[in-house]
Amino acid sequence: MRYPFPVGKSDFIQGDEAIARAAILAGCRFYAGYPITPASEIFEAMALYMPLVDGVSIQMEDELASIAAIIGASWAGAKAMTATSGPGFSLMMENLGYAIMTETPIVVVDVQRSGPSTGQPTLAAQGDVMQAIWGTHGDHSLIVLTPATVQEAFDMTIRAFNLAEKYRTPVILLTDAEVGHMREKVDIPNPEDIELVYRKLPANEEEAKYPFGDIHGDLIPPMPIFGKGYRTYVTGLTHDEKGRPKTVDAEIHRKLIERIVNKIEKNKKDIIDYETFELDDAEVAIISYGIVARSAVRAVKILRSEGIKAGLLKLNVVWPFDFDMIERIAEQVHAIYVPEMNLGQLYHLVKEGANGKARVDLIPKIGGEVHTPQEIVREVKKCECGV
């Protein structure tokens, strides 16, 4: 197959562009979107590439329609993606819940900008962490990935599709204006070297009768896509294993929602991804994700050079969340710092994970700029002086 961009070599491209190229290499053949800074370049790249690879790129009337269209496309058998930023992401929340409830594999990219409301359209922020995890109503789970570099934006986009297909769930690629607009060198592998995952289809008529049943015991039902003769009914109402609405039966609701949550929760080990830096003998830990983690690496180096035993945990996945790992770190260090481009979001999860075993301090920054390493160092040292 012919690709409209170079493969098997490196290129110097923007984060948004990297996401678009990775999506196409991951097999995405349906893109629906609505323009918004700083995510528009993803759409523009998809608009350029999709017709050439016989895929669809369509500009919908708004973000509600965009996510709706990709869910429809997914049930018609396509790997599908949309991308947006804060205000558009807010509009997607109802249908994001629909995708969770109907176990539809989709990828939603949120290139975060500063909010609330239209806020600072061109400046980066990390203010959508809680919205990504808990923005839609009701009990649920999903997967949220957080790239820090353009290469990671590329790699994690492919991973996002693979996880969506594997777990039959929406996956959110939660990046920000900084990563989205920054240009860096990206290694683009040969397509045949990329490992791709495809949704599990029903093996036979019998399996197809239970599009929402745990027939393989792995909590993930095979997905009977439309037009294959299985005649599946899909509803956002609480439904039984066959997909029939059952809206007042507590037991059926509990069983369905627990399975949807557990298929993520019980596979945490497979999904969660993180990196550590100088953490083994650390006495203070920095926990960070996305663009800020890059400043945090430098901050650790500076702190070490000044005799403070600092270490970094960089989260590549912020949901599902490994509360136990945070507790283990909290048992080892006496303080954890969470630098974030917001007034405290991941901080709350870390604090819960630390479980009182260590002090947890937020290092907030808002207004559109990334923490400098010195700012992180200064905050850590302010507290560490008395130690």
Added chain:
Amino acid sequence: MRFKLSYEIRDKYLRKDMLPTIFCPGCGIGSVLQYTLRAIDELGWSKDEVVWVSGIGCSSRVPGFVDFDGLHTTHGRALAFATGIKMANPDLKVIAFMGDGDTAAIGGNHFIHAIRRNLDVTVILINNFTYGMTGGQVAPTTLKGLRGTTAPYGSFENPFDIAELAVAAGANYVARWTVFNYVQGINSIKKALQKKGFSLVEFLSPCPISFGRRNRMKTAPELIKWYNKITVPISKAKNMSPEELKDKIVIGEFVDRDRPSLNEEYEEYKKRAKKMMGWEE
């Protein structure tokens, strides 16, 4: 037209394990469903090639009762979901079953844009002048002066004429009937289904429970009598003055044309893209 017996249609197309339906006695949705199934039956379409899509409301529960692939989505968004289905797999035939609130209020924007694009979908619209499922609030179709729970003194807003809206937005086929115009209704659905691009068949459909009761029409026959009074066939309407047409609803076939559909346009677009990139001659 030779009519098959209703039970033949029922046995062939309904999901037995989903019955009974949720519809109230006297509700018109079941009739419109029957017309749609009869149209499909007469066209000889296979159950495996048709997808039914809907939003939220009484009307939107229809895809649950038929033995086809079906996507029961969120309130007002059926056509946005349908866009994804049809564009991702153009071989599928897509029917959207929608309520008037679903279509023209919360879904108004998706509705006009699906028509503008000429999306290849047939909308079967249940216009009962009210929000049935939520218990009789006024809808964007409620005629002035009629009552709903959110306008207990009679609606004070101007209603939408959804069929006219669809014509203006560019639909390829638009017809409106009442549920007792069944022969015309079935014929229109057949035409609509065969049409490429956007087609709409609107039915004025009795909702005695949420709507009729509040407007001194407690039963379906009373509502049907009222439809008789307020509707005028399009041929007759042509010779009527605006004053005479005030408070009347025109029924009949509004438009039948063949503008290129979204899928056809996209096929051309792909070719153009490859040509412009020098990938193809």
